[in-house]
Amino acid sequence: MDGTVATRVMLAAHGLGPGDALALGLEQQGAKVARLGACGASRADWQAAVDAAVRDLGDLDLVVHGTALPASQPADLDSLSLADWQQATSGALFETLCCLQAALPHLRERGGTIVVLGPSAALVGAPGLVPWITLAEAQRTLVKAAARQWGVHSIRLHWLGLGSALYGDALRDAHIPAVPELGPPPPALGRVPDAHADAAALVALLAGRGAASLTGATLNLDGGDWMVP
Amino acid sequence: MTQDASSLPEAGLLAGRVALVTGAGGGIGRGIAQALAAAAARVVVTGRRGPTCDETVAAISREGGIAIAVEMDVSDETAVRRAVRTAVDRFGGLDIVVQNANAGGDSARPIAIDAITGDDLLRQARVAWDGSFLCARAALPHLKAGGRGRFIVLGSSFGMHGAAMNPVYSALKGGDRGFVKSLAREWGPHGITVNGIEPSAATEPTEVFFAQNPVVRDLYLKLFPLGRLGSPREDIGRAVVALCSDLMGYVTGQNLPVDGGLYTAL
Numbered sequence: 001m002d003g004t005v006a007t008r009v010m011l012a013a014h015g016l017g018p019g020d021a022l023a024l025g026l027e028q029q030g031a032k033v034a035r036l037g038a039c040g041a042s043r044a045d046w047q048a049a050v051d052a053a054v055r056d057l058g059d060l061d062l063v064v065h066g067t068a069l070p071a072s073q074p075a076d077l078d079s080l081s082l083a084d085w086q087q088a089t090s091g092a093l094f095e096t097l098c099c100l101q102a103a104l105p106h107l108r109e110r111g112g113t114i115v116v117l118g119p120s121a122a123l124v125g126a127p128g129l130v131p132w133i134t135l136a137e138a139q140r141t142l143v144k145a146a147a148r149q150w151g152v153h154s155i156r157l158h159w160l161g162l163g164s165a166l167y168g169d170a171l172r173d174a175h176i177p178a179v180p181e182l183g184p185p186p187p188a189l190g191r192v193p194d195a196h197a198d199a200a201a202l203v204a205l206l207a208g209r210g211a212a213s214l215t216g217a218t219l220n221l222d223g224g225d226w227m228v229p
Numbered sequence: 230m231t232q233d234a235s236s237l238p239e240a241g242l243l244a245g246r247v248a249l250v251t252g253a254g255g256g257i258g259r260g261i262a263q264a265l266a267a268a269a270a271r272v273v274v275t276g277r278r279g280p281t282c283d284e285t286v287a288a289i290s291r292e293g294g295i296a297i298a299v300e301m302d303v304s305d306e307t308a309v310r311r312a313v314r315t316a317v318d319r320f321g322g323l324d325i326v327v328q329n330a331n332a333g334g335d336s337a338r339p340i341a342i343d344a345i346t347g348d349d350l351l352r353q354a355r356v357a358w359d360g361s362f363l364c365a366r367a368a369l370p371h372l373k374a375g376g377r378g379r380f381i382v383l384g385s386s387f388g389m390h391g392a393a394m395n396p397v398y399s400a401l402k403g404g405d406r407g408f409v410k411s412l413a414r415e416w417g418p419h420g421i422t423v424n425g426i427e428p429s430a431a432t433e434p435t436e437v438f439f440a441q442n443p444v445v446r447d448l449y450l451k452l453f454p455l456g457r458l459g460s461p462r463e464d465i466g467r468a469v470v471a472l473c474s475d476l477m478g479y480v481t482g483q484n485l486p487v488d489g490g491l492y493t494a495l
Contacts, residue, residue: 043347077415078366082306085362090354093400094347101343125410125482133407134358141403144391146342177414216391 008057010050012036012099013117015068018166018195022064022117025200032057039095046098050106060106062207065099066117067092067135069167074128074174088131093138100146104155111154113207116143120161120222121176128174140218147216156215158206162199163222165192179225188224234267234293239467242474243270246377247320249312249368250274251303251360252330254281256432257383259288260461261327261469266294268470270325273316275301303330303360313367323371325473328364329383332356339394350397357401361408369416378421379473382409384484386427386492402427406484413482422481424472428465429488431458454490464489 009031013019015038023033034053039046054060070092072084080088096116103114121129122136140159147157164176179186193199199221205211206219220226234240248265252258254276266272266289274289274296276282282298289296297319301312316323332353340349361382372378387395388402405425413423431439435458439446450456459465468487471477486492 077362077412078369080362080366082359082362086354086359089358089362089404090351093354093404094350097342097345097350101345104343122407125407125412125414127411127415130408130411130415133411134404135407137407137410138400138404141388141391142396142400144403145393145396145399148391148393149342149396 007031007061008059009033009062009064010036010053010057010060010103011064012039012050013064013066013068014038016066016117017068017168017170018117018162018199019066021195022199022203025196026204029200029204031062031204039098041091041095043098043101046095046102050099050102054106059110060103061112062203063099063103063107063112063114064117064203065096065114067096067132067139069129069132069170073132076128077130080131085131089135089138092135093142096139096142100142104150107155108153111156114143114146114155114157115203115206116140116157116159118159118161119167120163120220120226122161123218123220123226123228124177126174126176144216151215156206156211158215158217158219160199160202160206161218161220161222162195163187163192163225166195166199186225187222191223193221193223237267239264239268239470241269242470242476243268243325246270246324246473247316247322248272248325248327248473249316249323249364250327250329251301251364252276253285254278255285257428257430257461257465258327258329259285260430260463260466261329262296263289263292263294263462264466264470265325265327265473266296267292268474270473271320272296273312273320274298275303275312276330277302303328303364304355306363309360309363310367313364313371317371322375323368324375324377325379325381326364326368326372327381327383327469328361330356330360340396342396345397353397353401358404358408361405365412372416372421373419376420377475377478378416378419380412380416380421380423381469381472382423382425384409384425384427386429386486386488389427389484389486389492390494409484410482417481422472422478424481425484426465426468426472427484427486427488427492429453429459429491430461430465432461452491453488457489459487459489
């Protein structure tokens with residue numbers, strides 16, 4: 001954290017495995033972090049929760065948002081009910097939309113940064129996780145559209161893919177595709193990034209002056225497993 | 230003048246196969262249904278409005294193709310199961326599903342993110358996402374049984390670049406890419422390929438808009454290296470035929486822009 005930006009952070013990632021460690025890492029870099037719990041299922045609920053968090057923080061510089069893997073997954077698509085599917089896809093995307101909408105009034109005047117977290121596996125797909133990956137790719141695209149609309153307000157948005165190891169037990173039974181690389185086992189850096197130090201440092205970088213000309217980006221924090229073509 | 234069907238490049242490529250196309254009462258869906266039929270597939274033409282599906286079937290029949298119309302709201306679980314059952318009962322199986330249905334005019338409505346309502350999002354998701362889910366779930370046993378199943382989702386370049394003018398449509402189409410990649414990995418062991426196509430095509434509403442806004446048309450077409458929008462049948466439909474044929478049986482999990490070179494940023 002460079003001491004002038006991103007000191008007030010709202011984490012809207014209820015139940016997301018790496019969320020707590022990421023928040024702790026940001027706090028250790030000097031940020032004040034407000035952690036949102038479950039925010040309800042309406043835009044008004046989200047607005048109330050975000051407004052309360054910003055009152056507690058004093059202002060808002062950075063929003064970090066992510067969606068936890070639902071209990072219904074991993075599972076084959078044909079084993080899911082329509083209700084499971086809707087909750088995991090359009091229901092969750094609506095919550096992301098509400099989060100962005102609720103943050104906008106607090107960022108519109110001074111600008112700021114929004115980082116949406118997702119699984120790096122979204123870039124390659126994963127069996128048993130069709131709804132979650134569908135959602136992640138939709139969130140990644142919504143980030144780009146919002147970056148285009150809100151750049152004029154100096155609001156910058158990014159999508160940050162986290163390697164499966166950061167999700168811990170949530171992905172214990174999932175079949176995450178291995179990178180098609182022969183030789184020494186991945187990742188390229190020889191270690192798996194963690195949420196506490198690595199993700200927090202990257203999020204802080206994205207919110208700082210060094211990334212002031214960057215928006216709508218897709219970044220993949222997996223130590224060099226999957227490299228975008 | 231109608232070209233002799235046997236001389237078309239797609240002639241015979243899909244002989245013996247059965248295809249179901251959603252949103253096939255007009256536009257790109259109709260073009261795809263016509264191309265599949267021209268390739269000798271027997272086609273189940275589905276859509277929310279029966280009469281427009283009948284028109285597609287009539288156009289196919291005039292060219293010697295085989296098709297039936299089934300009125301179907303792709304977001305209706307029962308209706309989707311019934312349409313799949315109809316395909317199997319009438320034609321003996323189901324080899325190809327093309328999920329093309331979209332939420333009509335809503336998908337082209339520019340909107341600010343802070344003005345989007347839950348209804349805006351969910352109404353479009355019911356068609357685009359629930360439609361894909363319901364079609365996939367209902368078709369899977371039949372796609373498995375045939376041994377050469379194909380599942381194709383029609384996306385959009387909006388889902389690749391994240392269009393500012395239409396965030397909901399962009400997000401849903403971006404999500405389709407994740408659906409395709411993941412389902413391809415899940416269904417690969419069954420021998421079923423799953424692919425997406427991101428088309429740019431001249432549909433009737435596009436033609437009307439361009440006729441009214443020729444300056445916009447000229448500016449827009451300059452974005453395309455090939456200098457034109459695609460034909461629903463000859464360009465988009467034939468790409469679908471190719472992906473469904475044995476010629477491209479080793480391609481799966483891909484999201485293929487069929488857009489005259491509009492989107493090359495990968």
